[in-house]
Amino acid sequence: MTQYLPILALFIVAALFAGLSFMASGLLAPYRPTDAKSAPYECGIVPDREPAERFPVRFYLVAMLFIIFDIEIIFLYPWAVIFKETASPVFLLVEMLTFAATVFVAFIYLISHGALDWGPLKRLRPMAPISPARTSESTVRRIRPAARDEAA
Amino acid sequence: MFLASAGDPLFVDGINFAVALAVIIKVVLAFAFLLVSVLMMIWFERKIISDMQNRVGPDRAGPWGILQSLADGTKLFFKEDLLPDRADKRIFRLAPYLSAVPAFLSFAIVPIGGTITFGHYTTELQVADPPIGILFLLAMSAVAVYGVMLAGWSSGSKYPLLGSVRASAQMVSYEAALGLAVAAVVLYTGDLSTRAIVTGQEGLLRHILPSWNVFRLGFVPFFVFLIASTAELNRPPFDLVEAEQELVGGFHTEYSSIRFALFFLAEFMNTITMSAIVVTLFLGGPDGPGFHFLRWLWPILWFLGKTLVLLFVQVWLRGTLPRLRYDQLMDLGWKVLIPGSLVWLLILGGMLISFKWGLIVLGISVLFGAALIRARSLGAQRVGEVGS
Numbered sequence: 001m002t003q004y005l006p007i008l009a010l011f012i013v014a015a016l017f018a019g020l021s022f023m024a025s026g027l028l029a030p031y032r033p034t035d036a037k038s039a040p041y042e043c044g045i046v047p048d049r050e051p052a053e054r055f056p057v058r059f060y061l062v063a064m065l066f067i068i069f070d071i072e073i074i075f076l077y078p079w080a081v082i083f084k085e086t087a088s089p090v091f092l093l094v095e096m097l098t099f100a101a102t103v104f105v106a107f108i109y110l111i112s113h114g115a116l117d118w119g120p121l122k123r124l125r126p127m128a129p130i131s132p133a134r135t136s137e138s139t140v141r142r143i144r145p146a147a148r149d150e151a152a
Numbered sequence: 153m154f155l156a157s158a159g160d161p162l163f164v165d166g167i168n169f170a171v172a173l174a175v176i177i178k179v180v181l182a183f184a185f186l187l188v189s190v191l192m193m194i195w196f197e198r199k200i201i202s203d204m205q206n207r208v209g210p211d212r213a214g215p216w217g218i219l220q221s222l223a224d225g226t227k228l229f230f231k232e233d234l235l236p237d238r239a240d241k242r243i244f245r246l247a248p249y250l251s252a253v254p255a256f257l258s259f260a261i262v263p264i265g266g267t268i269t270f271g272h273y274t275t276e277l278q279v280a281d282p283p284i285g286i287l288f289l290l291a292m293s294a295v296a297v298y299g300v301m302l303a304g305w306s307s308g309s310k311y312p313l314l315g316s317v318r319a320s321a322q323m324v325s326y327e328a329a330l331g332l333a334v335a336a337v338v339l340y341t342g343d344l345s346t347r348a349i350v351t352g353q354e355g356l357l358r359h360i361l362p363s364w365n366v367f368r369l370g371f372v373p374f375f376v377f378l379i380a381s382t383a384e385l386n387r388p389p390f391d392l393v394e395a396e397q398e399l400v401g402g403f404h405t406e407y408s409s410i411r412f413a414l415f416f417l418a419e420f421m422n423t424i425t426m427s428a429i430v431v432t433l434f435l436g437g438p439d440g441p442g443f444h445f446l447r448w449l450w451p452i453l454w455f456l457g458k459t460l461v462l463l464f465v466q467v468w469l470r471g472t473l474p475r476l477r478y479d480q481l482m483d484l485g486w487k488v489l490i491p492g493s494l495v496w497l498l499i500l501g502g503m504l505i506s507f508k509w510g511l512i513v514l515g516i517s518v519l520f521g522a523a524l525i526r527a528r529s530l531g532a533q534r535v536g537e538v539g540s
Contacts, residue, residue: 002163006280007260007288009179014256017183018249018414021229025410028229038237040309041405047310059321062482066324069490073331076497077287080339089505096501097516100494104520107491112527114534116486118479 061115065107072103159283159345161267162275174275182279186259190420194221197420197467204471225413233409238308247306248407248414251299255418255425258292261285261346262428265438265452276347277438277452285345286334289429290327293384296422297323300386300393303415304403315402319386319393322481326383326390329489333377336369336497337433339504350437364436369500374434376493378465381426383485385419387466389473392481427462431455435462491524 040047079096086092110116162171195210195218202209210217235241265277282288297320304316338344341352349365357363366374383390394402404415431437435458442450476484495517503510 002167003159003280003282005163005167006160006175006179007257007282009175010182010257010260010279011253013179013183014253015249017256018252021410021414025229025231025233029409030232032232033234037232037234040236040238040307041400042310043400055317059317062321062325065486066328069328070331073328073335076332076335077338077344080335080497081342081344083339083501083504084342089501090509093498093501093505093509093513097498097513100498101516101520104491104494108520108523108527111487111524112530112534114531116482117531118482 058115058118061110065110065115068103068106072100075099160276160278160281162273170271170273174270174273178275178279182259183256186256186421186424189424190417191221191225192218193420193424193463194224196463197470200464200467201471204468228410228413231409233411234406236308236406239406240306240308243302243306244406245411247299247303248411248418249299250302251296251418252414252421254292254295254299255421258289259421259425259428261288262425262432263347263350263437264428264455266448268448277448278347281345281347283345285343285347286338286349286433287344289425290331290334293323293327293330293422296418297327299415299418300403303407307403307406309406311400312403312405315393315399315405318399318478319403322386322390322392322485323384325482325485326380326489329376329380329485329493330384332490332493332497333373333380334433336373336493336500337365339497339500340365340368346432346437350432350439353436354439362436362439364434364439366434369434370496372496373493374430376489376496377433378430379484380489381430382466382469383481385422385426387419387423388470389475390481391475392478395475423466424459424463427459427466428455430462431458487524487528491521495521 076096079092083089083092162174165171198220199209199217210220213219213223235244260279261282263276263278263281267274267276269275300323301316301320304312304314304319307313337349341349343349343352353362353364353368355363357367361367386393393399394404399405404412407415438451438455440450440454442454499510499513499517502513
């Protein structure tokens, strides 16, 4: 564990630096709070309601998907470390391929249901036809000169 | 070739006074180096950006305005530290620590040179060389998400909240791509220690190119890591977290004075660390030709030079590219970078066994890639229909 000693030392120095900066700022800076200063900053508009407490469900989806991929990555690291030493790399590769494919199938399912689509809604649902007999083809044919003659 | 990471040879005889002193000297030097380089980086960025935009930039404080960041930092100490009414005060005070301390710590694993000997002690020119190495970096960047998330959450204000929710979704998305790109490096090195990763890249590849990971791994993990780390840092063109036109200042809107300064410091320190990590993982770290005199100096110069080039690239990206839209950001992260780097990693694994296995994995990947493209168009259709 001695290899971590310098990290601990750096942690102490960094935390001390941050703490001392706050203390210095507390000593040097003025402190004259007013209502306007301590109100939430909204570019001059007086805030009249609490900030939202709910978020679009997509953010939660991203978080869950991240956990799945992060776990996959956690399994990947030991795999990557021993890959060159092992006696049977083919077995390791097939194993990881199976695992990655399983995760990937779930990922593709999610994508195909639009779980990660954030964009502006690009497409409107096609309108239902007014009568089944009236299609775009019949409409187009009616206004063509030849079709008009036939109709007359 | 298996490179066992023995760790820093400084600790082979256990800890005594001289070793403790060496640790303290290294830590204080690294700390000072980080602070000074952040000040220089802020000046460098402002100067380059102003050159790109036909402006003069800072030119009053010191020669070429080099002391501008120092003046700004000093000014922030004298500014009033506001605490919003609606803020969750304890978490509001905690968040800058959570952002700044990991920023300092993640630099600890970067090897900035070879080894140095004093007396009968030998030490590596890096703050620490733990066996988990690069995982430590990923852990620290995961902790940094909490700093950003809690800062916005505890402000009790609309824009910081939106900014922090965006930020955490963005940072976790790109962390997956980041981890997959690093896994490719680990696959070729067989070790997690950053020192082993750097020594594994010495030598020549086919007698022409340096045997750096950027060439050995076929560019893809390098570019995935570069893009993902830019997004992880919330730097342009991925700075949706603090998109001024939409969110005022993003997650740190309510922060002022030295608390704001710590967020700013952490952001630039992370930029420097990430550039140094790209150099370590993909560009051979301190590897490069040296001369016989001052043997210890050349690796450090190589490391600093490469890092400077990458820092310039970061500034260049900021000066050139427009900000992404949120859906473009998520599409790039989830539907391009993550599947791409995962597939590339598995192909690399196949290629390590034999060319035939590489082709087999490539074939399977093409099938899955086709399925992914189909799934994308299906998904876009469904969302469009539901939304109307």
